[in-house]
Amino acid sequence: MKIADLSTNDKPNWCPGCGNYGILMAMKQALVSLNIPPHNTVVVSGIGCSGKIVHWLKTYGFETLHGRPLPVATGIKLANNRLTVIANGGDGDGYGIGGNHFIHSLRRNPDITYIVHNNMVYSLTTGQTSPTSQKGFKSKSTPFGVIELPVNPLKVGLAMGGSFIARGYAGDLAHLSKIIAAGIKHKGFSLIDVLQPCVVFNKVNTYDFYKKRVYKLEEEGHNVRDVEAAWRKADEWGERIPIGIFYTDDRESYEQDLPQLAKKPLALQELNADVRRELMERYA
Amino acid sequence: MTGKKKKGEIINSFSWKIGGPAGFGIKASGEIMSKALMRAGLWVFDTDEYPSLIRGGHNTYQVRASDEEIHSAVRQLDILVALDEATITKNFREMRKGGIIIYEETTAPVSKIKTLIKKRGDIRLFPFPLVKIAEEEGNILMRNVVAIAASLAITAFPITVLNAVLRDFFRKKGSRVISSNIHAAMRGYKLAEKYAKEEITDYAVRLVPLVNDKNGKKKRILLTGNDATAMGAVQAGMKLYAAYPMTPASSILHTLAALERKYSLVVKHTEDELAAMNMAIGAGFAGVRAMVGTSGGGFALMTEALGMAGCSEVPVVAVVSQRVGPSTGMPTFTEQGDLRFVMHASQGDFPRVVLAPGDVEEAFYKIGEAFNYSEEYQLPVIVLLDKYLSESHKSVNPFRTSRVKIRRGKLLSQKELNALKEYNRYEITPTGVSRRVIPGMKGGVHHVTSYEHDETGHFTEDSRERTAMVDKRMRKLEYLKKRLPEPMLYGNKRAKITIVTWGTPKGAILEAMKLLKKEGVLINLLHYIYILPFREEPLMKISRRNRLIIAENNATGQFASVIREKTGVYIKDRILKYDGRPFFPEEIKEDVLRIIRGDSK
Numbered sequence: 023m024k025i026a027d028l029s030t031n032d033k034p035n036w037c038p039g040c041g042n043y044g045i046l047m048a049m050k051q052a053l054v055s056l057n058i059p060p061h062n063t064v065v066v067s068g069i070g071c072s073g074k075i076v077h078w079l080k081t082y083g084f085e086t087l088h089g090r091p092l093p094v095a096t097g098i099k100l101a102n103n104r105l106t107v108i109a110n111g112g113d114g115d116g117y118g119i120g121g122n123h124f125i126h127s128l129r130r131n132p133d134i135t136y137i138v139h140n141n142m143v144y145s146l147t148t149g150q151t152s153p154t155s156q157k158g159f160k161s162k163s164t165p166f167g168v169i170e171l172p173v174n175p176l177k178v179g180l181a182m183g184g185s186f187i188a189r190g191y192a193g194d195l196a197h198l199s200k201i202i203a204a205g206i207k208h209k210g211f212s213l214i215d216v217l218q219p220c221v222v223f224n225k226v227n228t229y230d231f232y233k234k235r236v237y238k239l240e241e242e243g244h245n246v247r248d249v250e251a252a253w254r255k256a257d258e259w260g261e262r263i264p265i266g267i268f269y270t271d272d273r274e275s276y277e278q279d280l281p282q283l284a285k286k287p288l289a290l291q292e293l294n295a296d297v298r299r300e301l302m303e304r305y306a
Numbered sequence: 307m308t309g310k311k312k313k314g315e316i317i318n319s320f321s322w323k324i325g326g327p328a329g330f331g332i333k334a335s336g337e338i339m340s341k342a343l344m345r346a347g348l349w350v351f352d353t354d355e356y357p358s359l360i361r362g363g364h365n366t367y368q369v370r371a372s373d374e375e376i377h378s379a380v381r382q383l384d385i386l387v388a389l390d391e392a393t394i395t396k397n398f399r400e401m402r403k404g405g406i407i408i409y410e411e412t413t414a415p416v417s418k419i420k421t422l423i424k425k426r427g428d429i430r431l432f433p434f435p436l437v438k439i440a441e442e443e444g445n446i447l448m449r450n451v452v453a454i455a456a457s458l459a460i461t462a463f464p465i466t467v468l469n470a471v472l473r474d475f476f477r478k479k480g481s482r483v484i485s486s487n488i489h490a491a492m493r494g495y496k497l498a499e500k501y502a503k504e505e506i507t508d509y510a511v512r513l514v515p516l517v518n519d520k521n522g523k524k525k526r527i528l529l530t531g532n533d534a535t536a537m538g539a540v541q542a543g544m545k546l547y548a549a550y551p552m553t554p555a556s557s558i559l560h561t562l563a564a565l566e567r568k569y570s571l572v573v574k575h576t577e578d579e580l581a582a583m584n585m586a587i588g589a590g591f592a593g594v595r596a597m598v599g600t601s602g603g604g605f606a607l608m609t610e611a612l613g614m615a616g617c618s619e620v621p622v623v624a625v626v627s628q629r630v631g632p633s634t635g636m637p638t639f640t641e642q643g644d645l646r647f648v649m650h651a652s653q654g655d656f657p658r659v660v661l662a663p664g665d666v667e668e669a670f671y672k673i674g675e676a677f678n679y680s681e682e683y684q685l686p687v688i689v690l691l692d693k694y695l696s697e698s699h700k701s702v703n704p705f706r707t708s709r710v711k712i713r714r715g716k717l718l719s720q721k722e723l724n725a726l727k728e729y730n731r732y733e734i735t736p737t738g739v740s741r742r743v744i745p746g747m748k749g750g751v752h753h754v755t756s757y758e759h760d761e762t763g764h765f766t767e768d769s770r771e772r773t774a775m776v777d778k779r780m781r782k783l784e785y786l787k788k789r790l791p792e793p794m795l796y797g798n799k800r801a802k803i804t805i806v807t808w809g810t811p812k813g814a815i816l817e818a819m820k821l822l823k824k825e826g827v828l829i830n831l832l833h834y835i836y837i838l839p840f841r842e843e844p845l846m847k848i849s850r851r852n853r854l855i856i857a858e859n860n861a862t863g864q865f866a867s868v869i870r871e872k873t874g875v876y877i878k879d880r881i882l883k884y885d886g887r888p889f890f891p892e893e894i895k896e897d898v899l900r901i902i903r904g905d906s907k
């Protein structure tokens with residue numbers, strides 16, 4: 023399998039320099055490295071700049087609604103647990119309007135890789151604040167600066183029992199593709215929050231901003247099984263910003279706890295139920 | 307039928323109601339009574355009324371039995387069992403001439419309303435030591451079983467049938483509970499039999515078991531619209547059900563959850579209705595028959611995803627059991643107020659099917675058709691129930707499960723896909739239906755989207771492509787319309803007056819037709835199950851020769867407005883009810899008489 027096998031004829035219409043290009047390429051590299059055939063992969067997205075990613079990836083895809091990629095992805099996974107399901111969403115999509123699905127997916131633990139294109143701003147709607155914008159961030163909807171604190175998705179992930187909590191950086195393709203591959207391999211819900219510069223609407227969290235700050239957890243001996251260490255690292259944001267896998271454990275995925283999926287995915291089962299006897303037993 | 311009919315006797319036409327606070331086992335009483343009568347070969351219909359709370363309030367359960375099929379509840383009661391005072395004050399007006407109220411002075415004092423009852427002059431009071439017997443047998447809760455037994459004694463119905471039902475009903479609670487219930491029932495039965503012989507020798511209503519098949523039994527089943535919907539969905543190959551609990555749809559979730567492993571389904575109680583609908587759509591895209599169930603308020607949250615199913619052409623079935631709106635409304639009461647809402651929910655124009663089964667049988671068979679249409683035409687199908695259908699039990703002959711056929715339309719097999727040179731998910735076709743493949747199939751890679759798109763699924767804002775894609779989607783509905791069953795005409799074809807309705811008022815109207823016939827008034831019924839797409843011709847045809855009356859369980863005549871919109875036929879005469887209760891045959895009869903006699907209300 024080659025990168026070209028995953029490429030469509032169309033060119034992405036993201037802005038030049040957008041962090042989404044890095045995420046798209048990292049996804050392709052991860053799928054190639056794992057040798058997952060395109061017809062066994064479903065990429066699900068929401069609405070926003072990130073949502074368009076399904077159009078430029080030659081796998082099965084579903085571009086859903088703003089905030090809803092996770093329940094759609096979960097439905098796909100429950101219907102056919104042999105598929106590799108990757109959900110994509112933005113920070114507004116996942117941590118704002120889809121926040122309820124986000125927290126419940128973490129505790130539900132379906133085997134889905136969830137890549138959040140976190141640019142800390144609403145871009146497709148031309149520059150409003152987002153749930154991850156830093157306090158004081160000025161935008162069209164917050165001309166006097168954001169009053170709320172930003173969502174810390176990694177801490178939410180840990181608090182909700184997430185079984186794979188990671189952060190990548192769109193400017194470090196090789197590193198990001200490795201995290202995505204690890205997320206896909208992980209049997210459970212993999213949260214991958216990706217720091218993604220928006221070159222048009224976010225003049226604070228730029229490539230330059232991140233370049234100076236990001237460092238790799240694995241280079242500093244972080245133990246991914248140590249939940250307390252993960253909490254400490256998740257709190258680190260300032261002069262130094264950690265990227266990499268914060269935490270992972272091996273608890274059962276949602277599908278693994280469903281015996282009705284053990285033999286065959288739902289989508290491949292025969293539709294031959296006959297409830298005749300059941301009716302007599304229950305209702306006669 | 308056994309036994310000789312005495313003069314003036316009414317055999318096997320029985321209407322019974324029990325009432326009391328929540329927590330008194332009112333629902334259980336009704337179910338036990340219904341099952342006993344059904345197992346004796348009688349036709350049964352029951353319905354309950356309860357407030358939105360867990361303890362207290364006024365709860366009632368009405369059971370009807372007959373040796374003819376019953377289609378609805380009635381207003382008139384033969385026996386009322388009052389476990390509290392409110393049951394008497396709120397229900398004694400419904401008593402038939404000569405009807406009996408079973409009560410106990412300590413818990414349901416009639417002394418306060420004695421003058422009212424006296425004024426009517428034709429209600430018999432039957433004071434009975436319900437609590438005393440129950441307590442002596444070990445548990446005050448058994449007062450309802452004592453009351454059932456007393457009711458059966460008065461109507462001379464054999465106690466043995468009841469005992470068998472009690473055995474089944476309390477099986478999980480163990481043999482001690484069973485035997486004390488049977489003891490309590492026996493005592494109640496014997497005492498009531500004695501009282502009845504001494505004091506009300508002329509009571510008219512008698513219940514006689516029907517034993518007329520070879521095995522000495524009439525095998526029927528007794529189930530609600532929700533039961534039938536759940537079982538029908540399993541029969542139709544539904545594999546995923548996602549829902550958030552909401553009255554009156556919740557029991558579909560409960561039934562299916564219990565069957566999850568046996569029938570290899572995934573049944574998911576989701577975090578909210580948004581998740582439920584999106585999950586079902588995801589599953590539908592991946593190739594399984596998926597369904598959601600909710601009421602109007604939950605469906606409000608599903609509307610954004612409904613439009614996505616329409617745009618991306620993913621099959622999904624949504625069961626919406628209506629309750630009283632607007633907003634939270636009266637959560638445990640019935641109404642048909644969501645027709646216009648589900649017809650138009652979500653932004654933009656897209657095809658959908660809206661159908662409303664009228665009874666338990668239709669609920670079972672039509673849910674299968676809902677799945678077929680959703681897959682054949684690749685669109686969302688909305689099945690409208692209401693509290694009355696969802697939670698009322700009706701006895702029916704066992705469903706013929708072989709009648710449920712599975713049609714999946716243009717869902718390609720891997721072999722069929724391999725034979726194609728090119729595959730486009732949204733190929734423009736004469737019928738509007740494109741070939742469908744599911745993820746995992748080799749050579750079919752494509753994406754679907756909530757954006758407007760071209761034939762490949764790629765988003766487009768091109769004016770010609772946009773128009774072509776809208777036309778393609780909407781064509782499916784025109785094509786489907788020609789294949790939909792026509793509305794049924796019930797009753798005498800030569801009648802000059804036709805009641806038009808949709809969904810559940812069917813039952814009360816069928817019964818009202820019989821009552822009207824006795825008055826010399828001949829009417830028939832045009833019953834619509836499929837509202838979208840709408841078959842105009844039958845309505846237009848009948849409107850040219852008959853006087854039409856519409857009957858709907860809502861305030862504004864939503865279906866009447868649909869008819870006018872689709873056909874230009876304006877139906878002036880309307881029977882609308884929106885007090886949270888279903889139609890009763892008696893009131894349909896009165897309203898029809900009022901309308902044809904030109905009286906003002």
